[in-house]
Amino acid sequence: MVTGGAGFIGSAVCRHLVARGGYRVVNVDALTYAGNLASLDGIAGDPAYRFVRADIRDGDAMRSILAEEAIDTIMHLAAESHVDRSIDGPAAFVDTNVVGTVTLLGAALDHWRALPEGEARSGFRFHHISTDEVFGDLPFDSGVFTEETPYRPSSPYSASKAASDHFVRAWQETYGLPVVLSNCSNNYGPFHFPEKLIPLVILNALEGRPLPVYGRGVNVRDWLFVEDHAAALELVATRGRVGESYNIGGREERTNLQVVEAICDALDARMPLAIGAPRRSLITFVADRPGHDRRYAIDPAKAEQELGWRPAHSFESGLAATIDWYLANEAWWRPIREGNYAGDRLGAG
Numbered sequence: 001m002v003t004g005g006a007g008f009i010g011s012a013v014c015r016h017l018v019a020r021g022g023y024r025v026v027n028v029d030a031l032t033y034a035g036n037l038a039s040l041d042g043i044a045g046d047p048a049y050r051f052v053r054a055d056i057r058d059g060d061a062m063r064s065i066l067a068e069e070a071i072d073t074i075m076h077l078a079a080e081s082h083v084d085r086s087i088d089g090p091a092a093f094v095d096t097n098v099v100g101t102v103t104l105l106g107a108a109l110d111h112w113r114a115l116p117e118g119e120a121r122s123g124f125r126f127h128h129i130s131t132d133e134v135f136g137d138l139p140f141d142s143g144v145f146t147e148e149t150p151y152r153p154s155s156p157y158s159a160s161k162a163a164s165d166h167f168v169r170a171w172q173e174t175y176g177l178p179v180v181l182s183n184c185s186n187n188y189g190p191f192h193f194p195e196k197l198i199p200l201v202i203l204n205a206l207e208g209r210p211l212p213v214y215g216r217g218v219n220v221r222d223w224l225f226v227e228d229h230a231a232a233l234e235l236v237a238t239r240g241r242v243g244e245s246y247n248i249g250g251r252e253e254r255t256n257l258q259v260v261e262a263i264c265d266a267l268d269a270r271m272p273l274a275i276g277a278p279r280r281s282l283i284t285f286v287a288d289r290p291g292h293d294r295r296y297a298i299d300p301a302k303a304e305q306e307l308g309w310r311p312a313h314s315f316e317s318g319l320a321a322t323i324d325w326y327l328a329n330e331a332w333w334r335p336i337r338e339g340n341y342a343g344d345r346l347g348a349g
């Protein structure tokens with residue numbers, strides 16, 4: 001079972017698992033504003049894939065799906081994922097990320113307890129997909145997050161993910177549910193909802209609209225191509241040790257301004273703006289995000305050494321592939337851009 005499989009990373013996980021073969025994938029998603037079945041068109045007819053519309057906060061629905069589909073592994077990605085939305089409306093993040101995860105844990109525990117003793121019970125996994133943001137803020141010039149870094153979340157989003165991580169660990173310590181966790185840095189790639197920095201900037205730059213950069217653009221993020229994350233998640237779910245967490249990241253730190261400038265230059269090289277001005281001239285510094293963490297940096301050595309995981313994409317090759325994807329897939333993003341989900345942000349600045 002992949003929860004949140006109609007979202008950005010969840011859909012990449014579903015596509016990855018179906019392409020790998022040997023899995024039966026049940027995508028459980030409530031289809032919020034961030035869920036989009038068009039991201040799954042490529043596998044919709046595959047006998048190894050099935051979609052069920054359901055809400056993780058509905059414990060009875062979760063129990064039925066787990067039993068009817070004879071689930072042996074839960075990869076839990078369903079969440080409210082956007083930091084800015086969590087600042088505007090934190091309650092939904094508590095509701096989905098904390099209460100939703102606890103409800104799913106309850107259903108998973110009942111299901112696990114009903115499994116026959118032996119292989120079925122010991123082989124079951126609840127994999128919680130989490131974020132590096134639970135570790136909080138790093139100085140610009142030093143430090144990396146390891147699996148031992150204490151939690152110090154800054155935003156309502158990261159606080160809700162930290163809480164859900166704690167509940168997942170508590171379900172193992174208290175009830176014995178076999179869990180595994182992973183905490184990943186910023187993903188980017190195809191099918192990324194255009195409220196997030198990279199797709200927002202690609203599409204605004206394409207259309208010659210302002211490119212909103214918070215503060216002075218000096219904040220640093222570590223970037224990972226989403227398909228490399230999906231490959232890591234398969235390894236964590238199938239080979240990760242019970243009770244362990246794994247940090248996943250690309251060792252690709254960039255300031256936000258560097259990211260935005262790279263997108264501008266790549267698009268200028270492909271298709272200059274009709275007015276002839278370089279796209280960097282569209283960069284617009286706007287009010288900073290409250291509580292904006294300065295820097296995130298992940299040490300993925302444990303995943304590399306224990307699971308043999310390595311990302312296949314550099315930031316440069318992944319960004320080029322992402323830009324090409326948005327240029328070729330207007331049919332996917334145009335309806336979202338024309339919707340009214342966050343019109344204030346699309347043209348911010």
Ligand code: NAD
Nearest residue numbers: 004006007008009030031032034035055056078079081187
């Ligand atoms: P997303 O917002 O693109 O997708 C979230 C999905 O969850 C959507 O399909 C939505 O419909 C579904 N959903 C939301 N509430 C639900 C509910 N109550 N019941 C069932 N489904 C529900 O998110 P994403 O960027 O793909 O992130 C997926 C997960 O990975 C999240 O848990 C997030 O915290 C984590 N994560 C994201 C990143 C990143 O860079 N995007 C990095 C690290 C970890």
Ligand code: DAU
Nearest residue numbers: 081082083131132133185186195196197212213214219256
């Ligand atoms: O680190 C992992 C996290 O990455 C995930 O857990 C979150 O789910 C995911 O949304 C992402 O969070 P960020 O806040 O880092 O992503 P976002 O794309 O919103 O912002 C990236 C950086 O760019 C951040 O420093 C804020 C800045 N930014 C963002 C937007 C939307 C801008 O400067 N301008 C913008 O318009």
